[in-house]
Structures are given as structure tokens and as C-alpha cells.
Amino acid sequence: MTQSHIDIRGWGAVTTLGWSARESAKNLLTGKVLAGDFCTSSHLINRELKAYEISYAGNPLEKAWAMIDSALTEAFSQAKLTAAEIAESCLLVGTTGGLFIRNEYEFTEIVRQNPGKESPPIACRNRGPGEVADAIAGKYGINGMIMTFSMACVSSSHALVVASQLLEQEKIRRAIVVGFEPLLNLTLQGFASLLLYDDEQCRPFCANRSGMQIGEASAAVILERNDLFVKDENNTELDSKGYRGVEEGATQAYMTIRRGAADVANKDSRMKTTRYRFAGGYLFNDNNSLTSAGVDGELAGNVIGHTLTAAEISPAEIVAIKAHGTGTRDNDLSEGRGLTRVFGDNLPPVVSLKGAIGHTLGAAGAVETALWLSCLEEGMLPKSFGFTQIDPDLGFAPSQVNIPAKDGAYLFTFFGFGGTCTSYIVIKE
Amino acid sequence: MNRVMTNKNNISSIPVVAASYLGPSLMPNLDAAWDESKLPLSPDDLVLKIMGQPLRRAGRFIKLVCCGALACLKNVPAEDLKDKKIGIFLATGLGNVDEILPFITQVFKHEGGFPSPNQFANSVSNAAAFFLAKVSEIKGVVLTVSQEELSFESSLWLAQSYLESGEIDLALVGGCDVFTPTVADYRERMDLKPDNHRFMPMGEGSSWLLIGKTSGKKIGNILAIRLDHNKKTERSSNENILSENEMIANTLIGMHSKQKILLPGFRLTDTDHLFFTGKGWKVEDYLPHCGIHPTATAYGLARALLCCPSAFLVHCNYYATGRRALVAAVTE
Numbered sequence: 111m112t113q114s115h116i117d118i119r120g121w122g123a124v125t126t127l128g129w130s131a132r133e134s135a136k137n138l139l140t141g142k143v144l145a146g147d148f149c150t151s152s153h154l155i156n157r158e159l160k161a162y163e164i165s166y167a168g169n170p171l172e173k174a175w176a177m178i179d180s181a182l183t184e185a186f187s188q189a190k191l192t193a194a195e196i197a198e199s200c201l202l203v204g205t206t207g208g209l210f211i212r213n214e215y216e217f218t219e220i221v222r223q224n225p226g227k228e229s230p231p232i233a234c235r236n237r238g239p240g241e242v243a244d245a246i247a248g249k250y251g252i253n254g255m256i257m258t259f260s261m262a263c264v265s266s267s268h269a270l271v272v273a274s275q276l277l278e279q280e281k282i283r284r285a286i287v288v289g290f291e292p293l294l295n296l297t298l299q300g301f302a303s304l305l306l307y308d309d310e311q312c313r314p315f316c317a318n319r320s321g322m323q324i325g326e327a328s329a330a331v332i333l334e335r336n337d338l339f340v341k342d343e344n345n346t347e348l349d350s351k352g353y354r355g356v357e358e359g360a361t362q363a364y365m366t367i368r369r370g371a372a373d374v375a376n377k378d379s380r381m382k383t384t385r386y387r388f389a390g391g392y393l394f395n396d397n398n399s400l401t402s403a404g405v406d407g408e409l410a411g412n413v414i415g416h417t418l419t420a421a422e423i424s425p426a427e428i429v430a431i432k433a434h435g436t437g438t439r440d441n442d443l444s445e446g447r448g449l450t451r452v453f454g455d456n457l458p459p460v461v462s463l464k465g466a467i468g469h470t471l472g473a474a475g476a477v478e479t480a481l482w483l484s485c486l487e488e489g490m491l492p493k494s495f496g497f498t499q500i501d502p503d504l505g506f507a508p509s510q511v512n513i514p515a516k517d518g519a520y521l522f523t524f525f526g527f528g529g530t531c532t533s534y535i536v537i538k539e
Numbered sequence: 540m541n542r543v544m545t546n547k548n549n550i551s552s553i554p555v556v557a558a559s560y561l562g563p564s565l566m567p568n569l570d571a572a573w574d575e576s577k578l579p580l581s582p583d584d585l586v587l588k589i590m591g592q593p594l595r596r597a598g599r600f601i602k603l604v605c606c607g608a609l610a611c612l613k614n615v616p617a618e619d620l621k622d623k624k625i626g627i628f629l630a631t632g633l634g635n636v637d638e639i640l641p642f643i644t645q646v647f648k649h650e651g652g653f654p655s656p657n658q659f660a661n662s663v664s665n666a667a668a669f670f671l672a673k674v675s676e677i678k679g680v681v682l683t684v685s686q687e688e689l690s691f692e693s694s695l696w697l698a699q700s701y702l703e704s705g706e707i708d709l710a711l712v713g714g715c716d717v718f719t720p721t722v723a724d725y726r727e728r729m730d731l732k733p734d735n736h737r738f739m740p741m742g743e744g745s746s747w748l749l750i751g752k753t754s755g756k757k758i759g760n761i762l763a764i765r766l767d768h769n770k771k772t773e774r775s776s777n778e779n780i781l782s783e784n785e786m787i788a789n790t791l792i793g794m795h796s797k798q799k800i801l802l803p804g805f806r807l808t809d810t811d812h813l814f815f816t817g818k819g820w821k822v823e824d825y826l827p828h829c830g831i832h833p834t835a836t837a838y839g840l841a842r843a844l845l846c847c848p849s850a851f852l853v854h855c856n857y858y859a860t861g862r863r864a865l866v867a868a869v870t871e
Binding site: 155206210213214217228229231232233234235236237238239240241243244247248253254255256257258259260261262265268272275276278279281295296299300301303304305393394395396397400401472526527528529530 | 627631632633634636639640642643644646647648649654655656659660662663664665666668669672673676677678679680681682683684685686687690693696697700701703704706719721724727728729730766767768833858860862
């Protein structure tokens with residue numbers, strides 16, 4: 111297994127299962143999961159499309175910001191990031207809709223306030239996908255590089271992989287990776303128009319599946335190089351709060367002060383024994399089909415194989431797979447067959463989270479990673495919701511019971527519109 | 540670490556193999572006249588000329604992305620691209636609004652409309668990069684990056700990182716934004732206020748650079764890409780810009796004899812040409828040729844790389860919220 115230089119220092123998420131990754135994981139593991147349902151938010155005009163909608167008392171625009179803030183607050187708190195560390199961090203955001211919800215909310219409010227009148231054409235006033243990152247950076251004082259990936263369903267999974275590559279290159283020291291997608295008429299109606307929507311239920315890898323269901327969510331995952339730490343007199347890494355951001359060129363006196371303080375922190379850190387490393391990140395774009403990764407599984411298999419090779423991990427070492435598993439025929443066939451190509455008869459437990467939280471589109475990478483990490487913290491892996499019958503074209507069932515979360519390597523896969531593929535490994539140790 | 544430089548030593552040099560610029564007149568690599576009130580122009584003739592066949596199912600954004608990028612690639616002999624790993628880095632500030640707006644208009648149409656699945660498919664944020672990857676037969680690293688008016692600089696920096704890592708041999712880096720039907724909406728979307736930009740018509744463009752390892756001809760080098768955070772109060776005084784540019788010039792080209800050229804981004808409100816001329820710098824204002832659009836930097840850089848021989852170029856731009864981007868380059 112390769113020596114990864116990247117730690118996952120903290121994470122947070124808001125899903126339909128809860129306003130934190132921890133709460134979401136607990137509800138997921140205890141089966142407190144509600145299937146997608148008809149939506150009630152004031153900006154959604156079609157009440158016949160089931161989706162995974164987060165409850166909120168205020169308006170949808172306020173909810174969008176509350177989702178972002180909650181995920182970031184949880185991640186910063188868990189990572190124990192100081193204000194200075196936040197300021198020096200880089201921010202990579204994955205989103206497709208960005209703040210397009212502003213257009214939809216403002217439009218529906220105008221219509222609501224003018225009953226009986228003909229609707230005006232909707233205006234497009236959001237500032238593009240980068241608006242979310244700019245607003246986050248401004249609010250939290252993030253002064254490092256900011257960048258937004260707007261790449262459909264792999265937006266934030268690509269952002270995680272790019273962040274890991276920049277960290278490996280020592281281009282950056284720490285990355286705050288955010289995924290964010292609120293429910294939009296644009297995407298709900300869009301996937302419905304493509305006939306990719308399951309009117310009943312999201313059923314990944316199930317023979318009875320007939321499409322996806324969208325969920326809304328936000329998440330933040332903080333990646334950091336793990337070999338830039340201060341070391342104590344015995345060359346032991348001090349891997350606790352606040353001692354990973356030592357500025358280049360710091361004076362010896364400064365280092366000494368930091369080390370003195372770090373002794374205290376290091377004692378705290380012994381309380382927490384679990385560490386999560388990010389390894390083997392790989393992204394690939396195929397150009398054969400706009401909407402499919404190829405149902406023969408060759409492309410998906412190659413991407414997964416490359417990920418394992420890059421991380422120097424054999425298929426037998428994978429503890430479990432967090433699959434993309436959207437519930438669409440093309441995705442499930444290409445991904446399922448790709449997994450079979452790599453793992454053969456020794457397929458580890460496969461879990462899709464989309465039967466529990468829906469397909470959170472561009473946020474899926476960060477959201478599903480954060481939720482999975484919180485499950486690992488709880489010591490259990492969730493079952494895959496929405497499954498009832500094995501698809502003979504796939505020949506396997508996703509995991510149907512919660513299982514203990516052992517130390518080891520976990521494989522993550524994401525496949526998206528435009529021939530996009532992402533895969534990476536999280537190592538629990 | 541609030542400053543991201545090109546590498547640990549702050550100095551790097553990436554060969555520019557080819558460049559192409561396309562503005563609102565839709566005439567590649569030409570400073571042709573155009574009129575904001577007559578925009579947007581149909582790109583269909585351009586598509587036929589560059590691609591040899593129509594792109595019937597694609598909107599303007601996708602067409603401009605493909606035409607701009609292919610115009611750049613066509614400047615390179617095919618043998619120079621053979622067996623090269625090429626990455627695509629598409630920068631856009633506002634994305635493919637020409638597909639999103641008609642789709643969402645149908646969704647919200649009074650008493651119900653019929654949104655087109657094809658329009659939705661093309662409105663997805665990375666559809667244009669996919670089309671470009673397909674027509675240029677590129678697989679692998681294909682990224683769509685957006686960061687408002689620093690989208691192109693961010694993409695260029697990311698492309699450089701990929702080149703340094705060895706994952707790709709060449710990077711096709713471009714910026715594309717299309718004219719939004721309503722000028723008022725366009726200006727609002729770009730957060731243009733009287734005191735935060737130079738007064739110019741709104742425009743559009745698709746401008747591209749091919750950068751990276753080459754055994755063939757090159758037209759210049761990207762020397763440095765700097766993205767950092769800057770307090771608004773420290774912004775764009777002529778003295779500050781000159782001081783910074785002189786420092787960069789001294790560091791990067793030393794005593795080499797090059798015409799020093801400042802390319803001011805649209806957020807620079809009061810660039811004093813006489814002041815800079817008196818200090819040995821020429822100011823090349825490219826905005827009259829392309830108009831304001833989020834990725835105008837790509838146009839300005841590509842145009843200068845093609846049209847300003849033996850020059851040292853510094854493009855300077857600011858985010859409305861105070862971030863800053865500098866790109867330094869030299870031409871052959």
C-alpha cells in the first residue's frame with residue numbers, strides 16, 4: 111500500500127438525513143431513512159417529481175446558505191482549524207447549479223406575488239458557478255487560491271482529486287473542498303426530460319430500477335499534507351490541532367513556541383486513534399458518449415484499475431466500495447460490470463448511498479465522502495437502500511446489512527455526464 | 540500562504556506552442572469591428588469554416604468553445620501533436636447561458652412548456668468540454684473551471700500544475716463566455732458597477748493557448764502566474780501596478796531587451812497610458828476588440844502572444860471582491 115501524503119483532517123455535511131455528517135450517519139446506520147418524496151419548497155413548480163428534500167423553515171435561498179454554513183462549520187470544528195489556518199487554505203468547490211436557485215426563487219416569488227397575471231420570462235442573474243466559492247471565501251476569510259469545478263455529477267469528486275494532486279505536488283498545503291447542490295427546477299425537469307427519473311423510488315443496482323432521484327446536500331472535506339508537520343525531539347509527528355500550518359521561513363523561536371504548545375495538543379491527539387488518508391485519486395474523461403460510460407464496463411473497470419495501481423493497492427485489500435450507483439440503467443451496468451471486471455468473484459461489499467440521500471449531483475463526491483467517513487467513525491458501514499432484486503445483467507447484490515467498518519482501504523467511484531469518471535481511495539488506520 | 544505562484548521558486552517557464560483569439564466579430568485572430576447592439580452574431584458560418592460541418596444540436600457556447608480551440612490546434616502541425624497526452628482546461632465565468640435560459644424559460648412558461656431534453660443535455664456545465672474533447676479526439680484530463688473573472692488565470696495555473704506533474708504533455712487552455720441576451724443582466728451577472736471596471740461595451744470570446752513541451756516551434760513562454768488576495772484599498776493605483784510589474788520584469792527577464800507591455804484587465808479603471816509610457820511600458824488595451832466578458836484575459840493574452848513579437852507581457856486583473864491575478868509571458 112502506498113504511503114499517502116494526504117490526510118483528511120475534517121469534514122461536515124448536510125443531507126436529508128441530518129444537518130451534520132454525524133447526525134446523517136447515525137440516522138443512516140439506524141435505518142432512519144425516508145425515501146424520496148414529493149417536494150414542498152416554494153420555488154419548485156412540479157409537485158410530481160419525487161426528490162430528497164431537506165426540511166427547512168425559511169425560504170429556499172436562505173436554506174441554501176444555511177446548508178453551506180452548516181457543513182463548513184462542522185468541518186472546521188472537527189478539524190480544529192484556527193482562523194489563520196482557514197485564511198491560508200485553498201478552496202475548491204464542486205457545483206453545477208451554483209446559486210442558480212436565486213433565479214428560480216426570485217422568479218417564483220414574483221409569480222406568487224402577482225396571482226392571475228401572466229408570468230414574465232425568467233431572468234438569469236446569478237454570477238456563474240464560481241459565485242459560491244467567492245462568497246464562502248469572503249465570509250470565512252479564505253485568502254488562498256479559490257477554484258470551482260463545474261462538471262456535472264463529478265464536480266466535487268474531481269475537486270477532491272485535483273486537491274489531492276495539488277497537495278502531492280506541494281502546490282498547496284491544505285484544501286477545503288466543498289460540494290453543494292440545492293434542489294432546482296432546472297435539474298429536476300432536466301433529468302425528467304431525459305427520461306432518467308424513477309417516479310417511484312431510487313433503486314441502485316436493483317433489477318426493478320428505472321432511474322435516479324435527485325437529492326439536495328452540501329459538504330466540506332478538508333485535505334492536508336501530512337508530512338509538513340512539526341516533529342518533536344523524538345522525531346514524532348505532532349498531528350493535532352493547529353500544528354500543521356507552520357509558515358515557511360518561521361523562526362526557530364517561533365517553532366519552539368509552537369512545539370511547546372504542541373506537546374499539550376499531542377496529548378489530546380492520543381485520545382483519537384483513527385486517521386484517514388486520501389490515496390490514489392484518478393480522474394478521466396472519455397469522449398465516446400455524452401451520457402454513458404459504456405455499459406460493457408470497460409471504461410469503469412479501467413478507471414478503477416488505474417486508481418488501485420496508483421495507490422499500490424490490490425483488489426483483495428479493498429474493504430468495501432462506495433459506489434456511484436445512481437439507479438439509472440446505463441450507470442449501474444457500466445459501473446457494476448466495471449467492478450466485476452476488476453474484482454471478479456471476490457467483490458467486496460458494494461454500497462450506494464443514493465437510495466438513502468438521493469443523487470446530489472455535483473455535490474456527490476464531497477457529500478458521500480463526508481457521510482461515509484462519519485459512518486467509519488461510528489464503526490459501521492451502512493447497507494445500500496432501495497434494493498430488492500438482483501439484476502441478472504450484474505449478478506451481484508449491493509450490501510444489504512450494516513457491517514463493521516474495519517481498518518483498511520475503501521474505494522470510491524463516481525461517473526458523470528460528459529464521459530467523466532473519478533475514483534479514489536480512503537484509508538482508515 | 541495567501542499567494543500561489545508558479546512553483547516553489549516562483550519562476551517557471553512554459554512554452555506557448557500556439558494561440559488563437561476570437562471575439563464578438565467571430566473572425567479568428569482579427570481585430571474586426573463589432574457593435575454591442577447587434578450581438579450576438581450567428582456562429583454557423585464560422586463553424587462550417589473551422590469544423591467543415593455544422594454542429595446542429597449544439598448552442599452558441601459549445602460552438603464557440605469548439606471553434607476557438609480548433610482554431611488554436613490548427614496552428615500546430617499534426618505530427619507535433621501525435622502521441623502527445625493533451626489535457627483540456629476550459630475556463631468560463633458564466634457558462635453556457637444560451638442553453639440554460641431557453642430550457643428554464645420553457646420550464647417556467649406560463650401554463651406549462653415543453654423543455655427540450657437536448658437543450659438540457661447541452662446546458663450541463665461540462666457539455667462544451669465534452670464536445671471539444673470529442674472533436675479534437677482528446678481523452679484523459681478534461682476540466683471545466685469557473686471562477687468568475689479569474690476563471691482563465693485559474694485554469695492556466697492548474698494546467699501548469701498538470702504539466703509540471705508530467706501527467707500531460709500539452710495543455711489546451713482556453714476561456715469562453717458568450718453574450719447574454721440582456722445587457723443589463725449581463726452587467727449584473729458580472730457585478731459591474733461604475734467604480735469597479737473600465738467603461739466598455741459587453742462582448743464575448745473564445746480564446747485559447749496550447750502550452751507545454753514541444754520539439755517544434757513556439758510563439759512564446761508563460762513565465763509566471765500569480766493569484767493572490769489583495770485588500771481593495773491596495774488595488775489598482777498606477778504606481779503600485781508599475782512597481783509590481785517592474786519587480787516581475789527584473790526577476791523574470793532581467794536585462795534582456797524586450798518591449799514591456801501591460802495588458803490591463805477590465806477591472807483596472809484608471810490605467811494612465813502616459814504614465815506607463817514615461818516609465819518604458821506600453822499599454823495594450825485589448826478590450827475594444829473583444830468587449831467585457833469574464834474570460835477576456837484569454838483574448839488579451841492570446842492576441843498579444845500572436846501580435847506583439849519580442850515583448851515581455853504582464854496581464855493584470857482583479858476580482859471585484861479584491862483578488863488579483865497576474866500573468867507574465869514573453870514572445871519570440
